[in-house]
Amino acid sequence: MQRRSTRHPFALRHNVTNPLEDVPEIKEHESLDQGSLAQVDLEPSLSERLPFEPRDGVPDIITTVAQLEAYAQRLAAGTGPMALDAERASGYKYSQRAYLVQLRREGAGIALIDPIHLPDLSVIQAATEGVEWILHAATQDLACLAEIGLRPTVLFDTELAGRLLGREKVGLAALVAAELGEVLEKGHGSADWSLRPLTANQLRYAALDVELLIELRDRMHAELEAAGKLAWAHEEFAALVHFTPRPRGDDAWRRTSGIHRLRKPRALAVVQSLWLARDDAARRSDIAPGRILxxxxxxxxATALPATRDALGALKEFSGRGQQRRLAGWWIAVSQAMAMPDGELPDVSPPPGGLPAPRNWPERNPEGFARLEAAKDAVGVILARIDMPAENLLTPDLLRRLCWEPPAPATRDAIEEFLRAGGAREWQIGLTSEALTVALSVAP
Known part of the structure; x- marks a missing residue:
């Protein structure tokens, strides 16, 4: 798991004390007498503590069927929920498969399982059928776990729980520090987990990803209940059980970084052609696309629109040894785009289906813009009361689609059905439908 904060930039801030702040500072040039020493807290601050270590040590990696079956038996005899995590090699590999799976359950201890040697973990699934899973940022791992035979029936997502509770930082290390007062070692989440052997530091990092998840779940479960948000969380977690990643669309190439600077259809054709050639090469070699090109x-x-292979190779971005080695393939892609008839070139504007950026609404749909502003104000009042990020109450896309073309007539029942069809949960509909009905009715 790559530990990071996933706080939305427009989310509300939660007014809680950060354990890494307000640490007494003593400047090097200052001296302390006995009186001032009495006023300084000599208890080590959280930032000064050593990273937490697995309580039972770091186990050896499970690589054989016999080891896997033995651990499955211990899992079946264990109690309570099961903590899970998976390590991938994002940024290094094209595939999003798991290269290490970590499990922990009371009575069974921690297991580090190598899915390279053991690509079928259905014995774990059978041993824990109906057991609650605990994951952090479940959407990152559910797909790769399903590939090796692991699918939850009940789950608890600690990252999502943090969002519902209005926590400003919802990365695993931040939540463990705030909720449990422990420091998790950082620095290996973005490592290449496909390499073998894994280092001792990597294995310790991996074990710690599940070491405290059960305690963190219990603490956050109690806080959700105290905040009156436990039913909301259960609804969210139930939906996550059926989560599948959104299929990549035909226009994925339009997400190329820097493409917004290109305004010529021919330039976009070069982007599209090179992107597809790169994707094919990355898939065949199982190397992350950005490492290919x-x-x-x-x-x-796309900016230069080179007319020859030599002109393409003269660009500094193609001067490296790796790019020169693949230059023939890149030139084929560029030349195909350069030869494309004008009538087949991609549109500068994205194809219909998506909504324009909100900044363009005043000109494109002024009534819709007025509705959007009124709806955002109404939702903002609710957010201030319940304290959570805006996107966890209603996704921005769903709110925009409602305001761009609301149901006619925009009754509360019609708005509730619109939200439900767009994937909103019942708790979200119950909190927002009345306010949205009023907002859309008063907007011009």
Whole structure:
């Protein structure tokens, strides 16, 4: 698991004390007498503590069927929920498969399982059927766990719980520090977990990802209940059980970094052609696309519109040894785009189906813009009361679609059905439908 804060930039801030702040500072040039010493808290602050260590040590990696079956038996005899995590090699590999799976359950201890040697973990699934899973940022791991035979029936997501509770920082290390007062070691989440052997530091990091998840779940479960948000959380977690990643669309190439600077259809054709060639090469070699050809190189070629292979190779973004080795393939992609008939070039504007950026609404749909502003104000009042990020109450896309073209007539029942069809949960509909009905009725 790559530990990071996933706080939305427009989310409300939660007014809680950060354990890493307000630490007494003593400047090097200052001296302390006995009186001032009495006023300084000599208890080590959280930032000064050593990183937490697995209480039972770091187990050896499970690589054989016999080891896996033995651990499955211990899991079946264990009690309570089961903590899970998976390590991938994002940024290194094209695939999003798991390269290490970590489990922990009371009575069974921690297991580090190597899915390279053991690609079928259905014995774990059978041993824990109906057991609650605990994951942090479940949407990151559910797909790769399903590939190896692990699918939850009940789960608790500590990252999502943090969002519902209005926590400003919802990364695992931040929540463990705030909720349990422990420091987790950082620095290995973005490592290449496909390499073998894994280092001792990597294994310790991986074990710690599940070491405290059960305690963290219990603490956050109690806080959700105290805040009156436990039913909301259960509804969210139930939906996560059926989560599947959104399929990649045909226009994924339009997300190339820097493409917004290109305004010519021919340039977009070069981006599209190079992106597809890169994706094919990355998939066949199982190397992350950005390591095959950076986005900056694609945009540079699209900006220059080179007429020859030599002109393409002269670009500094294509001067490296790796790019020169693949230059023939890149030139084929560029030349195909350069030869494309004008009538087949991609549109500068994205195809219909998506909504324009809100900044363009006053000109494109002024009534819709007025509705959006009124709806955002109404939702903001609710957010101030319940204290959570805006996107966890209603996704921005759903709110925009409602305001761009609301149901006619925009009754509360019609708005509730619109929200439900758009994927909103019942708790979200119950909190927002009345306010949205009023907001849309008063907007011009």
């Amino acid at each position: 950076p986005d900056a190189a694609i945009v540079a070629a």
